[in-house]
Amino acid sequence: MEYSEHKPIYLQNVELMQEKILRNEWCEEERIPSVREMGAMVGVNPNTVVRSYQLLEQQEIIYNKRGLGYFVKDGAVARIKENVKREFIINELPQFKAKAEMLGITKEELIKLL
Numbered sequence: 001m002e003y004s005e006h007k008p009i010y011l012q013n014v015e016l017m018q019e020k021i022l023r024n025e026w027c028e029e030e031r032i033p034s035v036r037e038m039g040a041m042v043g044v045n046p047n048t049v050v051r052s053y054q055l056l057e058q059q060e061i062i063y064n065k066r067g068l069g070y071f072v073k074d075g076a077v078a079r080i081k082e083n084v085k086r087e088f089i090i091n092e093l094p095q096f097k098a099k100a101e102m103l104g105i106t107k108e109e110l111i112k113l114l
Helices: 009-022 035-044 046-058 075-101 107-113
Strands: 062-065 069-072
Touching: 009 035, 009 075, 035 046, 046 062, 069 075
Parallel strands: none
Antiparallel strands: 062 069
């Protein structure tokens, strides 16, 4: 995986993991790769993966079954969509709106394009 310099690696891993869940590569209530397996898959230190998994646990996206590993929590897809939608509305939409207004793109043009 290629990482951007503009965002912490553990957050980029979280985004990758969320995409895997949304694409049903990792299904709800199924085991996901161990910390070491994930570290090897994406080419990062296992401690970085631990940070990613901890954040996903806090967001109630995954959970740990002691001795068995990490699993995707039931309802994870809905929580991810809700979180990403909120982040988009707060962080990306205002920039998009400002740029569209600056370029003189009308609502009608946007609706037609979408």
